[in-house]
Amino acid sequence: MKADAEFSREVLILHPDEVVRDLSQTIRNTVFRRLRRNGAVVGLSGGVDSSVTAALCVTALGKDRVFGVLMPEEDSSEDSLKLGRLLAKSLGIAAVVEDIAPALRALGCYDRRDEAIRRVIPEYGPGWKSKIVLPDLFEGAFYSLYSVVAQSPMGELRKARLTKDAYLGIVAATNFKQRTRKMLEYYHADRLWYAVAGTPNRLEYTQGFFVRNGDGAADFKPIAHLYKTQVYQLGRYLDVPEEILLRPPTTDTYSLEQSQEEFFFSVPLETLDLCLYGKNHHISAAEVAETTKLTEQQVQRIYANIDSKIVSTRYLHMPAQLMQPIEEISGVGSSPGDTPVSFVEVDRRS
Numbered sequence: 001m002k003a004d005a006e007f008s009r010e011v012l013i014l015h016p017d018e019v020v021r022d023l024s025q026t027i028r029n030t031v032f033r034r035l036r037r038n039g040a041v042v043g044l045s046g047g048v049d050s051s052v053t054a055a056l057c058v059t060a061l062g063k064d065r066v067f068g069v070l071m072p073e074e075d076s077s078e079d080s081l082k083l084g085r086l087l088a089k090s091l092g093i094a095a096v097v098e099d100i101a102p103a104l105r106a107l108g109c110y111d112r113r114d115e116a117i118r119r120v121i122p123e124y125g126p127g128w129k130s131k132i133v134l135p136d137l138f139e140g141a142f143y144s145l146y147s148v149v150a151q152s153p154m155g156e157l158r159k160a161r162l163t164k165d166a167y168l169g170i171v172a173a174t175n176f177k178q179r180t181r182k183m184l185e186y187y188h189a190d191r192l193w194y195a196v197a198g199t200p201n202r203l204e205y206t207q208g209f210f211v212r213n214g215d216g217a218a219d220f221k222p223i224a225h226l227y228k229t230q231v232y233q234l235g236r237y238l239d240v241p242e243e244i245l246l247r248p249p250t251t252d253t254y255s256l257e258q259s260q261e262e263f264f265f266s267v268p269l270e271t272l273d274l275c276l277y278g279k280n281h282h283i284s285a286a287e288v289a290e291t292t293k294l295t296e297q298q299v300q301r302i303y304a305n306i307d308s309k310i311v312s313t314r315y316l317h318m319p320a321q322l323m324q325p326i327e328e329i330s331g332v333g334s335s336p337g338d339t340p341v342s343f344v345e346v347d348r349r350s
Helices: 016-034 048-061 078-091 101-107 109-117 164-192 202-206 228-237 260-265 269-280 285-292 296-312
Strands: 040-043 066-070 094-097 129-133 147-151 157-161 195-197
Touching (some): 016 228, 040 164, 048 066, 048 078, 048 195, 048 228, 164 195, 202 269, 269 285, 269 296
Antiparallel strands (some): 147 157
């Protein structure tokens, strides 16, 4: 955006044909030349991000070189599996369903989570459902604290402020889900000699809305530079099924229905897209406020919250820390501009 250009919602509009063309070339170079793999594995959640990632991989690599993995568990919405299957069928790709609930039960995921919830709601037990939520960003103090919302088998709702230990216990237990899913994605990638495609968009990636070594792990991330609004534009261009495009973004992690806004972002995603764009391009809070219909103070608060999340989740982006540099591997694969190796197909599917 030029410094003298007027800020408006149109700043996020793409030329999808050009974006898909350029991304397709980059994906091919990345998978075939830099990673030296034969295709891509994509975890399909039934959401727009994984659907657009899979569709881009099909456009770039061909449907016979993309493999989908659907990984439901006890708390998953029925829509996730249904829409994931719909996406695989519409793209014409091979896909498999891997029920991760038995593995999670064996790891103690559900029991550990319930034990943490009982620290603030002692009666929580079998038949209860729950989610954790943040207050609206514009309510209360700047440093928002998580609460747990629980529903009894009789339908009664309870809400309790989480202590630090209870919050960390719930998050640590539920992180088993993302890490177990990623383990299965890499299993299929290893047996097919494929690369794992990550699915975060720009909001998720920059603000740390992912689990380290879980859904944050991938060999390449095709849409991490795209705002959520732009992911939807590509979804329409790539003919992602309308049912997926109309589905509200969800974490699909907790047994009670939960939006991404109430779990992490605290602001509607379309508004947050514009604020993040404005902040990235040094647009004043006053100008962003005029477009988003917020007050200047509210935009300033969003700007501050973006900075706070980036700082507090910096650990998630960090590679494993070496105590001393290792000269023989320094610089290996360090830049997209590296001279590509000759691609030799290794077909391990037979």
